[in-house]
Amino acid sequence: MKVVLEMTLPRNAESAPLVRHTLDASLRGLGVTSEVRADIALALGEACANVIQHAAAGMEYEVRARMDGLRCVVEVIDGGGGDVPAQWDGAPAAPLAEHGRGLHLMRAFTEEVHVADRVSRNGAVVHFEKSLAS
Template sequence: MDIEFSLALPREAIGIPMVRRVLGDSLRSLHVTENCVSDILLAVSEACGNAVRHGGPANRYHVEAAIGLGRCDVRVIDKGRGQVRIPEQYPSSDIENGRGILIMQAVVDEISFEISPGRGTTVHLRKRLDVDEEAVTARPRELASV
């Protein structure tokens, strides 16, 4: 089963829980393991947080997701200045920022950036899905008992 959706969100933190809810519920409905769901939601939250902080001058950013064929692809698209600096190591604990990209890299299989100066940034996250096979095989029995 394939699921695709696109969300246009205000550049405010209030939109991040909405993305997490829609994406998390979609993955769980396909019996993706909770560890895999958590990794994807962490990466997407970081990407959305960056769009909220750095995605100006536009008042909105977009999230596009495609789930199917054993993987999840998410794109977070903003209209920011299109600058991405990938740190070589985690910053010291007394520095507040600079961990997001490294966190995303740690929990997804692939991350890429499409940077168009003056047009914005797209963060593309891709992760292979781990499916809970027991839940998938138990589903027909659950439906039969309803």
């Protein structure tokens, strides 16, 4: 079975739990273990938090997720215009810093993490993948 989710969300703090719960319900329906679902939820939460905090140009952002039973591929797409946080430009966060660890966490809990500029519009695409095998 293949599941595809595409959501356009308001750039506010209430949207992150909604998208996490929606994706988690789809993964649960596919029989994905709670450990793998938690890893994906953590990465998605970090990507959404970055958009909500830093992407000042747009009032909305998009989340696209594809699941095929073997792999989950997620893209969080913003409208840009904000400041580029340290975690996205590769600068390491201080060990006890409260901010700047998002990309490091995403890399630790998922696979194929990368951030790219949007091709034809302002903004960035945060892409990550996770194997659904436990």
